[in-house]
Amino acid sequence: MTDISATSQQTLDSLLKKLGASPAPTSTTTPHKTQLDQSDFLKLMTAQLANQDPFAPQSNDQMIAQMAQFSTVSGITQLNTTLTGVSTQISENRIATAANFVGKTVLVPGSTAMVDDTGAISGAVDLPSDASSLQLQITKATGELVKTIDLGANPTGLVGFQWDGKDANGKTVGETSYVVKAVMTSGGKQSSATTDIYAPVTEAMVAPVGSDQTLKVSGIGVVKMSDVRAFKY
Numbered sequence: 001m002t003d004i005s006a007t008s009q010q011t012l013d014s015l016l017k018k019l020g021a022s023p024a025p026t027s028t029t030t031p032h033k034t035q036l037d038q039s040d041f042l043k044l045m046t047a048q049l050a051n052q053d054p055f056a057p058q059s060n061d062q063m064i065a066q067m068a069q070f071s072t073v074s075g076i077t078q079l080n081t082t083l084t085g086v087s088t089q090i091s092e093n094r095i096a097t098a099a100n101f102v103g104k105t106v107l108v109p110g111s112t113a114m115v116d117d118t119g120a121i122s123g124a125v126d127l128p129s130d131a132s133s134l135q136l137q138i139t140k141a142t143g144e145l146v147k148t149i150d151l152g153a154n155p156t157g158l159v160g161f162q163w164d165g166k167d168a169n170g171k172t173v174g175e176t177s178y179v180v181k182a183v184m185t186s187g188g189k190q191s192s193a194t195t196d197i198y199a200p201v202t203e204a205m206v207a208p209v210g211s212d213q214t215l216k217v218s219g220i221g222v223v224k225m226s227d228v229r230a231f232k233y
Helices: 006-018 038-050 060-101
Strands: 105-109 112-114 121-127 133-139 145-150 157-163 177-186 189-205 214-217 221-224 230-232
Touching: 060 189, 105 121, 105 214, 112 121, 112 189, 121 133, 121 177, 133 157, 145 157
Parallel strands: none
Antiparallel strands: 105 189, 105 230, 112 177, 121 157, 121 189, 133 145, 133 177, 177 189, 189 214, 214 221
């Protein structure tokens, strides 16, 4: 440990001298402290009581104020220690939580859907307003349209969908991934709507405390934990 700063030591010695107490002799073998602590406060208070004028003693209010100030500082120090411990526990919980997501299926914003074990895809359309009609267009990566699904009229919010991977003739298309696009009609006008895709989590990154927890989702990429709309196990 490095020596206590000359300023801190001189301040303590000066206060003790004004109160009529002699500073403790320095030792060449005992390492100096780098800041004043509880023992220094008690030493100052004891010296103050021992050297006060018996005809003009320190008032009770002043003594209580000094003790309250020290209690406040001591409490803050303990609070910092406690918060450090809590922060460590939160970090450990985040690691455990992130690990539990690997292999699970989540609903996240995206337009590329990877097929499941049965060759099907599923997800939802996020409607910003009521729609008089809603259509889902499913294409191959090359842009070839393979299926159009009529989801009808729907209110604002999430509208779920699922496709079995077969075209209009009931034949399995056989692709490993598809691109989905939603077209809604509201107030007589057509527009695109945001799509969400169900996909498995392949990796969970351990984020430092204070940073966003992120997941790597198959076919989508890296997404924030806060972007996950739903879970399907």
